[in-house]
Amino acid sequence: MGKRHTRPSPIRSGISVDSPKRFDPGDFQLAGNGSHCLCPAGKRLYSNGSNCIFNGYAAMKFRGAERDCQPCTLRAQCLRTPEKTKTRQVAFFRGKRDGYETHTDRMKRKIDSDQDRQMITRRFATVEPVFGNLRNNKRLDRFTLRGRSKVDGQWKLYCLVHNIEKLAHYGVSQ
Structure with a gap:
């Protein structure tokens, strides 16, 4: 049964x-x-x-x-x-949608072209270390203030500290 x-x-x-x-x-x-x-x-x-x-x-x-x-x-x-x-x-x-690409697909296509690959590798040397320094060395894991203007001020303060530290270590280029 x-x-x-x-x-x-x-x-x-x-x-x-x-x-x-x-x-x-x-x-x-x-x-x-x-x-x-x-x-x-x-x-x-x-x-x-x-x-x-x-x-x-x-x-x-x-x-x-x-x-x-x-x-x-x-x-x-x-x-x-x-x-x-x-x-x-x-x-x-x-x-x-015809011809629709996801952001991932567009990035894959971009990385595959020679010109854009060079641009991305330059970005690793110019922009990414700044974020890494602010996040890991300066401990900016999250913002401690609330509100757009306060967060903007806190971000600018951290960037200012980063730039002053670069000037102190490496001096002003002539």
Whole structure:
């Protein structure tokens, strides 16, 4: 005899029996010209950047209007956290973008060319030691201040110390 297949208990699996299924992008209707889409309640979602790229995939993003989403009766099915989220956003993927390269692919291509390889090796001799000195010798592992202007000031102070130390050790070149 085979094992008896039963559905897991909703109490043990954490599934709520009375929670409605949330809408996914398949429940939204994309307009033929791609200018908007319609939600399951029949409200219009407007384009929110039609030429977006997610991990090399071209996508069209849409967002609902606050005046439509706030009073909607299907809000609980549409949003994960309806008490926090104002409007629904949905993305329609149109497939892999032609000619799209990841940053890693572009860097590999760059390292393979002779001219760029020379540029990168020069960078190791000019820029990288400065960061290594600040991080390891000066112990700038993290910034101790908060706020953009304070962090900028702390960074400039460390760079100033680095430059003064270079002048003290090597002198001013003539």
